[in-house]
Amino acid sequence: PRQGLLKGKGSRRPDTGGRGGFVPPFVAKAVNAAGAELELPAKVQELLAGPDGELPEALQRLDPQILEMVCSEILEAGSGCTVSWDDIAGQNRAKRLVQELVVWPMLNPHLFKGARAPPKGLLLFGPPGTGKTLIGKAIAANIKATFFSISASSLTSKWIGEGEKMVRALFTVAGALQPSVIFIDEIDSVLSARKSEGEHEATRRLKTEMLIQMDGCDPSAADKRVLLVGATNRPEELDEAARRRMPKQLYIPLPCAEARQSMVERQLGPGSSVQSALSEADMRKIVEKTAGYSGSDMRALVQEACQGPVRDAVAQHAEKLATLSEADLRPLNIRDFQVAARAQRASVEPSEVKRYEDYDARHGARY
Numbered sequence: 001p002r003q004g005l006l007k008g009k010g011s012r013r014p015d016t017g018g019r020g021g022f023v024p025p026f027v028a029k030a031v032n033a034a035g036a037e038l039e040l041p042a043k044v045q046e047l048l049a050g051p052d053g054e055l056p057e058a059l060q061r062l063d064p065q066i067l068e069m070v071c072s073e074i075l076e077a078g079s080g081c082t083v084s085w086d087d088i089a090g091q092n093r094a095k096r097l098v099q100e101l102v103v104w105p106m107l108n109p110h111l112f113k114g115a116r117a118p119p120k121g122l123l124l125f126g127p128p129g130t131g132k133t134l135i136g137k138a139i140a141a142n143i144k145a146t147f148f149s150i151s152a153s154s155l156t157s158k159w160i161g162e163g164e165k166m167v168r169a170l171f172t173v174a175g176a177l178q179p180s181v182i183f184i185d186e187i188d189s190v191l192s193a194r195k196s197e198g199e200h201e202a203t204r205r206l207k208t209e210m211l212i213q214m215d216g217c218d219p220s221a222a223d224k225r226v227l228l229v230g231a232t233n234r235p236e237e238l239d240e241a242a243r244r245r246m247p248k249q250l251y252i253p254l255p256c257a258e259a260r261q262s263m264v265e266r267q268l269g270p271g272s273s274v275q276s277a278l279s280e281a282d283m284r285k286i287v288e289k290t291a292g293y294s295g296s297d298m299r300a301l302v303q304e305a306c307q308g309p310v311r312d313a314v315a316q317h318a319e320k321l322a323t324l325s326e327a328d329l330r331p332l333n334i335r336d337f338q339v340a341a342r343a344q345r346a347s348v349e350p351s352e353v354k355r356y357e358d359y360d361a362r363h364g365a366r367y
């Protein structure tokens with residue numbers, strides 16, 4: 001007997017004798033190995049069960065506990081998908097390409113068939129902290145899709161032994177809640193070409209399952225639009241089978257000068273309430289000195305700089321700390337950035353950038 005099987009549709013439906021009598025709402029239940037009934041986890045009930053309490057057919061064969069993990073840990077509801085293209089600084093080439101390649105086809109599947117069919121999956125590669133996850137979220141927000149986000153390394157570490165089941169459940173739930181975007185970070189950790197000596201049987205099965213599920217993805221399917229977006233910092237480690245399934249590989253590089261400026265301006269903009277005394281010349285200096293910084297480095301740098309005025313205020317009036325407000329702080333200046341830059345340096349080595357550029361020249365999608 002299999003554990004955690006869900007009883008099939010209608011298996012507890014009372015016999016109405018074909019007289020069209022009242023049918024009480026049916027609540028999907030799980031049964032354990034001993035045949036005892038388990039309540040369906042609340043999260044699964046809330047997100048996946050229909051108004052009659054039944055799970056869609058495709059989900060009934062899955063382990064309810066695994067379904068719950070997918071719903072509570074991988075599915076990003078609501079707020080995760082409010083990212084707009086404007087929230088992503090720079091990356092103009094990638095943004096254009098992504099919209100044409102996958103957003104348009106998912107918005108109008110009828111037009112994008114045959115020769116115009118979109119790729120099943122998309123690979124975003126580049127250094128960490130450059131906006132790959134943001135792009136995944138913006139795609140989902142744009143097509144009002146359900147967004148699923150998982151780090152592939154957690155499939156082998158956090159959910160040891162359950163990875164294969166998780167992958168199957170994840171893609172099945174994504175199909176049920178379509179249109180969906182599945183974002184898989186560090187995808188190389190599951191689809192790596194490297195065969196370690198004692199490659200675990202579980203690891204091999206996980207990889208096979210992932211490839212099978214990727215085959216089933218179709219962003220322009222009329223009734224089951226699922227797009228896979230993989231992200232990696234080590235694209236060269238992917239094996240051929242993975243590359244075939246993500247034929248479009250987009251380089252997401254470090255932000256250019258203009259993008260870095262826009263990140264600083266945005267973080268210090270009207271919503272931030274931070275008083276700034278930065279002149280245009282100061283801004284040019286900041287942009288120049290941050291060549292090689294990633295988007296997340298920039299974010300950390302600005303946060304660090306914003307501490308400067310607070311440190312000064314506390315140094316002068318430590319006793320007032322609890323009642324300090326923004327109005328008591330001196331405006332942010334270039335010196336704060338100079339100090340911050342000592343603590344927050346670029347996290348990506350120039351040699352790594354060269355590696356990405358070489359890979360891009362060989363495999364990157366062109367526009």
Ligand code: ADP
Nearest residue numbers: 087088089128129130131132133134295296299
């Ligand atoms: P990764 O490329 O590793 O997926 P993320 O998209 O998770 O990077 O970015 C991490 C954080 O860095 C974001 O939440 C955001 O604050 C900042 N960031 C990175 N790239 C950009 C960008 N292009 N525009 C705006 N913010 C960015």
